[in-house]
Amino acid sequence: MTTKIALVGIGKIALDQHVPALAASPDWDLAATISRHGQVPGIPAFADFATFLADRPDIPVVSLCLPPVPRFDYADAALKAGRHVMLEKPPGATLAEVHTLEAMARERGLTLFATWHSRMAHAVAPAKAWLKDKTVRQAHITWREDVRKWHPGQDWVFQPGGMGVFDPGINALSILTEILPTPVHLTRAMLEFPANRQTPIAAQLTFSNNVSADFDWRQQGPQTWDIIVQTDRGQLALRMGGNVLEIDGQPTAGENTIMGEYPALYARMADLLRTGASDVDLAPMVHVADALTLGERITTDAFDF
Template sequence: MRIALVGIGKIALDQHVPALADSPDWDLAATVSRSGSVPGVDAFTDIDAMLKAHPDVGTVSLCLPPVPRFDAAVQVLRAGRHLMLEKPPGATLSEVHVLADLARAQGVTIFASWHSRMAHGVAAAKAWLAGKTVHKGRIIWREDIRKWHPGQDWILAAGGMGVFDPGINALSILTEILPAPVHLRTAELDVPANRQAPIAARLNLSQDITADLDFRQEGPQTWDIELQTDAGHLALRMGGNLLEVDGTRVDGQDSIMGEYPALYARMAGLVRDGASDLDLAPMVLVADAFTLGQRTTVDPFDF
């Protein structure tokens, strides 16, 4: 199947392009970007021009930042093409509901792709937790914004989500593996004096689960989820790629490179089945954090 990739930035070049190059399901036929491109692939700077030039492209994958994504997504769906959305699927919940209704009306697939759910240890963690009771848990998700988003001012602007851009990955795993739904109780958001989005956050969730999210960690990065249950202690490390039970490694790999190939395999299956997957549970928790969050102004931040 032929696919177009819109938004040729860091995440597209690091993850999407290699995943598509190795995929048995997809042929990358076109790209759309203001400045980026992929060697040997037809490049455009306008989505509408690409859609008109490539009626053979049945699917479009959007890797744009959240705020400009909606208008591009509407163009794709109105053209009758299947749509894959990089996380988060939109800047607001309401616009994603609009996209879901439009996809349904057009009879095409829409997929909100939570890449961390495809991490190597997640499925095994979900299976182990099935039928168990979670008594307590903690998420520690700390990484270096300058390493993963160098110079990307949009991520700390209104709509950019700030630390929830990576933090939503942890929440996507949590909402996938827990045997019972989770909801937000309280939140604290640290917002730099010269920015609009939080650079750090602390969440208190039901089931006595806490989350410590920070975009300022230098050196080794930390992406851990630990849950204490009635049958023992489960830990997912390295962003969900390593699973430990009672301190013993039982599943996973020392790599994050399998997530995007798995996403594109999932998208291929949805298109073939005429189905959609638009789970918004992780985004609901983030929206609730912005609604309930107690804001503290912290030191200005500059790249």
């Protein structure tokens, strides 16, 4: 039996990932969309969230695929209306507002799922299992991509709350916090801000335990999403955003595609709903908040789409 779900925010990521994942899922029936501009053919569409909540009490689950800043108000309204809520990453604009939502869901007996799609990449679980009994000596993340390709014309990513390069960078941090056998904390950050923007376009991070990261949103051509971990018993490499695992240079697990991540998220949401549980892990977002707190600001060339 499928469960009705509504998708809020019909933009690029919704059309590229959420809609296909829901269409292929045995668990879900996409029963409505809410968006000021976008629609999904054949699916009832609402332009106003309050109208949706009033008109469709039969839809118990809402998936929010909106930019971080407006997301809290939608999640707050959904929870108050008794709906279970799934949050696109990052789960909010601030840590405090996500803590508030978590408490609201708990008090009402509702499911709240703060998703990290990169944790669902094909090789993340095998990487975590391989590292479990190893001593990590060094780890480095290289996460470089082209903002013009993934967020074409989306100025909100460079506005306060948009997170800048941490919008993709937090994907890497979600993997890092999942696979390392020992937690790390940020010790230093250097952040490059375009002269005409409010969020960073590049970041170099230093963590405890000899862990570092290089994020950049200006890479053209092939994109780079790599995590390399040196251990006492060999080298682990995660390629393709966590979807391909190499041990000592040899591919050992995973698939060279990112298309399995969102189906896995929706399967996880279905499991949470069946068991009456929530899943709200804010560890990746804590690292971003720390970077913005500790970060040395460097002004770089202006950036325009």
